Amino acid sequence: MPRRTALTLASALALGAGLAVLPTQAHAATVVVSNSTDLSNAIRNATPGTTIQVRGGTYYPTATLQSTANGTSSSRILLQPYGSETVKIDGSNLPDGGWIFKLTADYWTVSRITFQNSPDSAVVCQSCASTVWDNIKTINGGDSGFTLTGDSTTNNTVRNIDSYGHYDPANHGENADGIAIKYGSGSGNLVTGARLYNNSDDGLDFWSFSSPVTVEHTWAMGNGKNRWGDSAFAGDGNGYKLGGDGEVVAHVVNNSAAWDNAGNGFTENSNKGAIVINRTTAYANAKWGYYFATGAARLGKNLAVSNGSGSVNKGSSVVSAGNNWDSGISTPSFRSTDASSTYNARQSSGGLPVTTFLTTGSTTIGATMD
Ligand SMILES: [Ca+2]
């Protein structure tokens, strides 16, 4: 990236009356950090155009890394590894209830960093706008892996995240989701290319979020199983929990899949909005493939196979067309029902690994699994 020309203080002063129109991105700096203190300070003190490059290794901060510093549309703040090095930020030394990273800011891009072993939530973006989360991992935390929350949560992109192994012991697994977009509002938020698996509660949860969110190219699997020997386990285990708390909102899920979850593959969760579910696949979930019993969902070209309670539970306001449970629609066979390749490393582009699992070759129905 070409370096921006910085306006020095002296030249700015020389402009005299022109001060009022000075660009705000006067300082574009690259900061290289190699210990937790410097990392914390760099995050807190970032200014528009700051690039924070984190040297390889595992970091153990003792307080939540946080910032309220905004970038701008033309001078984003970047947080990323140095070169191709591997960076893990581990929450093991945080106090009980601590989060690893809390951002309340706009125009950040966070790339290729693992956030693991958080006492509570791993990453929380509160009232963030125009942030990009690119190929991050959130692993084995004590509540949800990645959270967007608060009003004015707009135009954020979560791309190619892996979020797995989260479990909240205090609530017997009731709350820990792979991605939680909950308790807030704001348009233009996108989840794409996510793998959300083996979390105690849901793969993805939009509880009490009042604006539409779009999900695509995402897999949710193995959620809601008691993997922790919890005798009072309370995880729900929906692949995609698309609402709740009385919000009526038309979320959109395209070309995504849910399998082997303990609950439903896809559920309105009492959201009566016109949720759009298009070309998705629900396979071998313990409850319904698609549970839309009370709302007005638009279900099109979806494929449900071998779900415990059945393919679909749909109320009279649901519009259903081209799905394999609709009359005259046949069920294509899967090329593979062996999911092992879905856990492989991602492609060099950061995209989901190549798999034949749940692919059919159909150009009209079901997820394409890519
Ligand atoms: Ca729950």
Ligand SMILES: [Ca+2]
């Ligand atoms: Ca949940």
